[in-house]
Amino acid sequence: MRSRSFWLDGTGDPPPTSRTPPSGRDVDVVGAGIAGITTAYLLKRAGMTVALIEADDQLATGVTGHTTAKVTSQHSTIYSTLTRSFGPETARAYGTGQQLAIDWIVSEAAVLGAEADLSRRDSYVYAEQESSVSQLRTEADAALEAGLPASFVTGTDLPLPVAGAIRFTAQAQFHPRRWLLALAAMIPGDGSDIVTGTRATGLTEGDPCVVDTTSGSVHGRHVVVATHYPIFDRGLFFARLEPRRDLVVAGRADLGAVPHDMYISAEDRHSIRTTPLDDGGVLLIVGGEPHRVGARASVARHYDDLSRWAQQRFPVQEVPYRWLAHDLTTVDALPYVGRFHPRARNVWVATGFGHWGMTNGTLAGLLLRDLITGEENPLAGLLDPARRTVRQSAAEFVKANAYVAARLIGDRMDTAVARHGTDSIPAGHGRVVAAGTRAIAAYRDDDGMLHCRSARCTHLGCLVVFNDAERTWDCPCHASRFATDGRVLAGPAVRPLPPVEPPG
Ligand SMILES: Cc1cc2nc3c(=O)[nH]c(=O)nc-3n(C[C@H](O)[C@H](O)[C@H](O)COP(=O)(O)OP(=O)(O)OC[C@H]3O[C@@H](n4cnc5c(N)ncnc54)[C@H](O)[C@@H]3O)c2cc1C
Numbered sequence: 001m002r003s004r005s006f007w008l009d010g011t012g013d014p015p016p017t018s019r020t021p022p023s024g025r026d027v028d029v030v031g032a033g034i035a036g037i038t039t040a041y042l043l044k045r046a047g048m049t050v051a052l053i054e055a056d057d058q059l060a061t062g063v064t065g066h067t068t069a070k071v072t073s074q075h076s077t078i079y080s081t082l083t084r085s086f087g088p089e090t091a092r093a094y095g096t097g098q099q100l101a102i103d104w105i106v107s108e109a110a111v112l113g114a115e116a117d118l119s120r121r122d123s124y125v126y127a128e129q130e131s132s133v134s135q136l137r138t139e140a141d142a143a144l145e146a147g148l149p150a151s152f153v154t155g156t157d158l159p160l161p162v163a164g165a166i167r168f169t170a171q172a173q174f175h176p177r178r179w180l181l182a183l184a185a186m187i188p189g190d191g192s193d194i195v196t197g198t199r200a201t202g203l204t205e206g207d208p209c210v211v212d213t214t215s216g217s218v219h220g221r222h223v224v225v226a227t228h229y230p231i232f233d234r235g236l237f238f239a240r241l242e243p244r245r246d247l248v249v250a251g252r253a254d255l256g257a258v259p260h261d262m263y264i265s266a267e268d269r270h271s272i273r274t275t276p277l278d279d280g281g282v283l284l285i286v287g288g289e290p291h292r293v294g295a296r297a298s299v300a301r302h303y304d305d306l307s308r309w310a311q312q313r314f315p316v317q318e319v320p321y322r323w324l325a326h327d328l329t330t331v332d333a334l335p336y337v338g339r340f341h342p343r344a345r346n347v348w349v350a351t352g353f354g355h356w357g358m359t360n361g362t363l364a365g366l367l368l369r370d371l372i373t374g375e376e377n378p379l380a381g382l383l384d385p386a387r388r389t390v391r392q393s394a395a396e397f398v399k400a401n402a403y404v405a406a407r408l409i410g411d412r413m414d415t416a417v418a419r420h421g422t423d424s425i426p427a428g429h430g431r432v433v434a435a436g437t438r439a440i441a442a443y444r445d446d447d448g449m450l451h452c453r454s455a456r457c458t459h460l461g462c463l464v465v466f467n468d469a470e471r472t473w474d475c476p477c478h479a480s481r482f483a484t485d486g487r488v489l490a491g492p493a494v495r496p497l498p499p500v501e502p503p504g
């Protein structure tokens, strides 16, 4: 079964877009996920002209189109982590920002009359093991001290034996793409535009800045890099962000047989929510199987394991939807939102949402609007990419890079295939094979035809691995993804895998 995200399935008409990037806007926003669209919307509302530039043909098809879209300040057990590492004031400031983002979404949805299946729900982190309860109690105390609507409870509406849980009241959930298309619809006009099918490939900083794209170069007074993993990396972001992939499966369920609220496990990160279907039914959405790209040979097996987990616990007959994406964690668990690098005057970045980008991506938009329009914002120092807490987190920095170093230096070529040639690659599969000093990403299509590209990722040169569930080449280092014809599907890479001759 091929992957298919429920959020991208028949979401309605996008706002008018163009293929030609316009020059001379106040702000060029690169990347139309939740961070980019929210930022562009808010800057236009603040009276600026914007060009929102997106590589894909559609908006919000990146990680934001492959999320579970809980809109909550409950980010697993972050408040005890922040309190322990940096003190209760940091935890309080972070929590205040997340609640602000929820309130802004709820009030703006009312102003816009946005049909985005937005509803208020409680959110829970739960534990099945008694041994996890003390960790949850510590987190509940830290969250309460941070001013959040938190309490430790033992009862939930989950059909699972739960040893304990932390409840956050009056959180929210929505349909992320419907929400973002409602915001995006307000962007075109009065000197602002949305440009799709156009990949940014280069940046020259100055006054104005010049963004090179696959459809020509554009000038803008400011540039916002909202490409998830930052492209044109001048802030060494690749060395201080850690990608982790999560999978999601979803299937129709009976309303009375699924929980009303939103859940995430403290122990194995299984994530549970529902969403209404247009025919009045309900879809159960279950996330899980967190892993580093390339950590396990078969992605299809991760999907099987997650489907089995969901179907053993909930009465779901079929799982017609399944999707995956990775998100990025920073070395100190706080997002990077602010100047692209310490000397940048008019280039800005938003990344590292730590698997909680619905609120963090929204907060990034609110903060970037203030930074670009010269307004004070109390969160500017906390989220500044050059902040002190990043420098304090040297151990995490080393950990994040050890995996990448191993992938850069290590040779993951499939020597068995190299010995036997590519004949043993079955239809619909791909493998990295050695040909002299070259590493070749060899994929055999359903008609038996072999397609060979360089296996060296065009970002920094790690060897890609084949994703058997999606039929893509994925990079384990910073999670760029490529189609079997070499096209970039997700950055930070901006150039395709070049074609190469098949091994002789
Ligand atoms: C499985 C999963 C479940 C999650 N569940 C939740 C949840 O319940 N709640 C929550 O708060 N968060 C959740 N998250 C995290 C959240 O989804 C992300 O943090 C968020 O969507 C990231 O948004 P973004 O705008 O940074 O990135 P994206 O949505 O990826 O947007 C970046 C955009 O930039 C474009 N782009 C990239 N390179 C270029 C280029 N060179 N030129 C032009 N455009 C480019 C991409 O095509 C893309 O559209 C989840 C994440 C995953 C993976």
Ligand code: FES
Binding pocket: 457, 458, 459, 460, 461, 462, 475, 476, 477, 478, 479, 480, 491, 492, 493
């Ligand atoms: S080397 Fe960085 S994404 Fe591949």
